[in-house]
Amino acid sequence: MIALLGCGVVLLSACGSMPVTGDIKSVDASQPGESQVQVYAVAPRENATPGEVVDGFLESMTSDDPGFRTTRKYLTKEASRTWKPSAFTTVLSKAPNRSEHPVRDSDRSSTELTFTLTGEKVATVDAQSAYQPVAPTGFNRSLHMVRQNGSKEWRIDFVPDGLLLGQSDFKRLYRSVNKYYFATGSAAGQSTLVADPVYVRNRTDPITGMDTVTQTVRSLVEGPTNWLRPVVDSRFPIGTVLRKGVTALAPDDRSVLKVPLNKKADGVGQRSCRMMASQVLYTVRDLTSARVEQVELQRSDGSSLCVLGSDQAEEFAPDGSSGGPDSQYFVDDKGHVQRIPGSTKGSGDPEPVAGPLGDGPEPMSTVGVARDEQLAAAVSRNSASLYVASVVSGGELPGPAVTSEAKKPEDRLSAPSWDGRGDLWVADRNPDDRRLLRLPGGTGEPSNVAVPDLGGARIEALRLSADGVRIALLLTEDGHTTLKIGRIERQGGPDTRQGVSVVELRKAAPQLADVTAMSWSGRSRLVVVGKEQGGVQQVRYVQVDGSAPASGVLPGANQVSSVAAADDEQLPLMADTEDDGIVKLSPGDNWQTVLKKGSSLVYPG
Template sequence: MIALLGCGVVLLSACGSMPVTGDIKAVDASQPGDSQVQVYAVAPRENATPAEVVDGFLESMTSDDPGFRTTRKYLTKEASRTWKPSAFTTVLSKAPNRSPRPVRDSDRSSTELTFTLTGEKVATVDAQSAYQPVVPTGFNRSLHLVQQNGSKEWRIDFVPDGLLLGQSDFKRLYRSVNKYYFATGPAADQSTLVADPVYVRNRTDPITGMDTVTQTIRSLVEGPTNWLRPVVDSRFPTGTVLRKGVTALAPDDRNVLKVPLNKKVDGVGQRACRMMASQVMYTVRDLTSARVEQVELQRSDGSSLCVLGSGQAEEFAPDGSSGGPDSQYFVDDNGHVQRIPGSTKGSGDPEPVAGPLGDGPVRMSTVGVARDEQLAAAVSQDSASLYVASVVSAGELPEPAVTSKAKKSEDRLSAPSWDGRGDLWVADRNPDDRRLLRLAGGTGEPSNVRVPDLGGARIEALRLSADGVRIALLLTEDGHTTLKIGRIERQGDPGPRQDVSVVELRKAAPQLADVTAMSWSGRSRLVVVGKEQGGVQQVRYVQADGSAPPSGVLPGANQVSSVAAADDEQLPLMADTEDDGIVKLSPGDNWQTVLKKGSSLVYPG
């Protein structure tokens, strides 16, 4: 394998290396390395052994080989013609293992061999670039080789479509990006952007020849991934693609990103165009070295369709980074709800909230605050009753909005959570009547939410995303508690009678055998507290698609029982601990104690 590192040139090979300029290093391409290392494939040598052909083919799949032209030299002409590397990617925990010896197709055959590839499968990435983690499972695949007629050269004549990569190579070659689409459905805020995470190549894509920004915009205009598609919509008309031949997009010297499109957008109105431009603006904001100040969408003839500035895009901001709530709320030792004022980043003096939750007669155990910080929901200390009341004005404590009849407190109500549409959610864990409940507007009659994929699992905890289309659930089954993400689908008119269901649950942290706490942290990321099989407790980030971001493991804290993060990722992470009380973790800092007494600290949501 040959690789270029940074501005210098370094030749790398699994067998050795030869100098051009700079230092010389011999490395295995499948070992963890810098994502800036560019690796090129090496063609099979003359009279290569069957094992060398298989090894060379596997290594060449980890390269930046344009069109996989060199990679295809390990295949027969027919296999090269039909192989589709972009169909999907299988991710293994480590590079695949090859059986040390091939199996002959028959005792008489001297021109056909089969090698077995094995490993531990941890994820797949489909043709839409959507990542899907799996519980680590055994992987087994065969490669069939033939000795070509009139030649002693061995080539692979049967290879399944797609790429096969170890986890370290996958992380080196690909990066996670968020595409953005608008929430749909009854009661949806049609200007709410929803993050749709996908994986794109770190540099030039071997198949399309596009750089990372262009790959991402191409994926954006093609539409949302299948899992999210039922609840979001794109303002790009169906059939929109980048203008033919576009492979590199970057902001100009005025930080304007110009996106040339085909004739499908030529007749789009200004409002729709600005919404399309906002999708681009938020999708590329973490991809370019220079901040994109304007997005200009162009018609098929190159004329300007519309221009959107970064300030104008704030109308569609998908998170709390534009004046969103940054106060924290918790339950004090007397069972009353208190607030740490915003703009203090967790360092302000707590104060009781106004209204009956701040000084009322009922002691509370957990609390959830609406994102507009007008209402809060609190669960009584015995977990039997849910109360909803104002936190900005005085009043009497109302009757419970929800009551659980379970005999044990641990089988009663979960901590409540509010979605981005102003609805309140809570789970009743009663073994005799398990329910996921939604209160429209926070004050309506509770209605049952269907969860068809729940099976025999019990909902222990829940958190709603700010966009209102996803829910994170801690589910207990067979003695383990795991984290799953569900898609929220709504049918009918808004209100208590609206038909709401949570569908297509998917694992979000399969590497953890038990998860004890979680919270949304930004657009498509969660912070979780849990343990690997036989391991110790850890606090880490996971993406909403289940992938683990680089440097996702956070500094450890002692015996964390709950965790809270804000929509704005720059605000500190907060946690309840048994020994140190409520602690916070600011970006680039260590855990610090905020309050020695108190529990159930939350951000609005």
């Protein structure tokens, strides 16, 4: 394959014509990081062998071939007409292997062939562009070939729908983006935006001809992915789409992004329109080199429906505010809860919190602090009791809110976590009575949360997302601890009587055989500590959909037992280590010791 750096073009075969200017060098078709290099497919050469046809077809799927027109030239006319490349994408650990199987019937042996494509499947991307990882499994798919009537040319006459890509090609061709929708069942007066990650093509999509921003806005307007749909709402009326013919969206010289819609949105009121515009603004703000400061939604006739600026969109901010809590809390060596003040980025002097958790008689082992930093929940040193108390005013330590009857400390209560709605969650790991508990408002009566997909697994740890609709669980089963994400469904109104369940658990770090610790880090990302099969401990980022960013591996730290990250991704990552105490990792820096003594450091949440 040849790359023309001066033109930003890669030809997938040396058989095609190409410009003769610019520097020339050989590159690997699966070379990651070449996102600015455009790759074009080349049609099959005359009298190409069956193997060359199969190879050319597979390589052309990794190109930027408009409409996959060149790719279809490797197919018979009927197969070209029926093949649907946009149905889904299968991602393999690397490009597929092929093996040839001649037809045994002697009458057809010179006119038909079957090829088997094999590899290790690691993920699929569905028609909604939603990524779904799988535990690495064997992949096997057949292609049938025929010699065309009246010619000696071989073509593929049976090919399953969809694209088949190696992992490095997938990362080169696609990028992860967050769409935003409103959480259902929010408390009165609250409108919380929830990130819904999908994968869209870098540059231009071969099927639609849309650039990356337009693909993303189109996906947003079409609605949330199926997994998230039961717990979010879109303010775009059903049937709303981009105006016909729109393939390129970009902010103008005033940083305004204008989005033309069809007639379905013409009659939308101003409040709903502003909420629609906020969905667009938060979705596209990191997609363009020029920052979008305003979104203007347009009616089908081109007139302005509404305009929303960045400052006006703050009321819909996904984190509930422009900043979010930035203080850190931990348990000192005496079992008291202390606070490192916000805006010090982990460098301030610790101070005991007010109230009984800061100087009370009961030593604690773990702590979780509400996002408004008014209440905290702490588990006693023997892990048997959960206490909830104010951290801004004094008072006596109230009685335990939850008690575990398990015989061993490691079988008792997990560290607590608060969701974005102010509810408190904790797991009782008692082998005789395993429970996931929710305390409405932090002080309400504990109620059992159903987890139908749990099976025989035990909840070791849990962390709630800021949006309140997802929960990260560390689950132990058959000697391994894995990370899964569950969807939180609420039946009834936003009050203490609503029924709550966690459903459709899905793997979030399938590449890790064992996960030791995790924390939410932003709107659709987690930081995890774990090991690959037979590997050493690593600290890395994973997306909530289970995909792993190329730059996700972080500098290693010694024997990390817990990790804490903030909703604001610019705040330092904190970790408990066996040898170095509590350490922090600021963006672009190395791990630094913050406290030699102390444990269970957390951000609010």
